[in-house]
Amino acid sequence: MSRKPSRAVMEARAPASVERDDAVTALYRALDYFPTPPWAARAGAELVQRLDPLAKTVWEPACGEGHMAGPLAEYFSVFASDIHPHGFGLVEDFLQPSLERRAWSADWVITNPPFKDLSGFVSRGLEVARSGVAMLLRTAAVESGGRYSLIQALSLQATFSERVSMRLGFWDPDHSFATTYSWFVWMHPDAEARSPLRQAIVEARAIGGWPHVLVPPGARDRLWHADDVRKYAKLAPAPLFDGASA
Incomplete structure (x- = not known):
């Protein structure tokens, strides 16, 4: 009977995978x-x-090629930026903004950030957002002693009950991975106070937690638009290493 490789085996293989990276993959x-x-x-x-039913403006500071900023623009007025010139949005380091952009703000900062810079993106996001920050992250983000204080400050977590497929470098609409994802939300106190969910936030905080809900089954079909593949999918940039999800 075959068995899945252990975590130790997978970690041992990882350096060899990285060594095979071409320039684009790297x-x-x-x-x-x-x-x-x-x-x-x-x-x-x-x-x-x-x-926050009154939310109007959003800053997407890790916009890549617009996979999130484009759909967000169906709901809000969106300003998009990224540290790398992907061809979509302003080229700007969110964590080290230029002088003329340090005073920029929006109602919300919403993004799928580089995981290694998670804490910095949340901190910077709360500086520039008038209401709050929403980050799409691996659900395992809660499993860190170093992020304990950050996670304890959450206003809400919404975990997907369906798989959210993410691959290195491109969106592949035809594949799914075992990784689970959640939306993590941090709100300023005044924004929490006027939120329709304020009572749930207050009651969860009273027992040392935060509200945790599920994005229900069927969301993928309901929120999938007919032209998404044309707009956002592309062939994998060969010879991109076919590695695991984020």
Whole structure:
């Protein structure tokens, strides 16, 4: 009977995989670039609207090729930027903004950030967002002692009950991976106070937690648009290494 390789075996194989990277793959890996399925971005937009019905403007600071910014623009006025010139949005380092852009703000910062820079993106996002920050992350983001204080400050977590497929460098609409994802939301106190979900937030905080909901089955079909593949899917940039999801 065959068995799945252990975590130790997979970790031992990882350096060999990285060594096989071509220049494009190496760049995407350095950028931690895993484009968001458009339907999952729309689920995040609906979540923010539920938390803050008055939200109008959004800053998407890790926009890549627009996989999230494009769908968000169906709900909000969106400003998009990224540290790398992917051909979509302004080229700007969100964590080290230029002088003329340090005062920019929006109602919300919504993004799928480089995981290694998660804490920095949340902190910077709360500086520039008037209401809050929503981040699409691996659900395992909660499993870190170093992020304990950050996670304890959550206003809400929404975990997908369906798989959100993310691959290095491109969106593949035909594949699924075992990784689970959640929307993690942090709100300023005044935004929490006026939110329709304020009572749930207060009651969860009273027992040392935060509200945790499920994005229900069927969201993928409901939020999938007929032209998403034409707009956002592309062939894998050969010879991109076919590695695991984010």
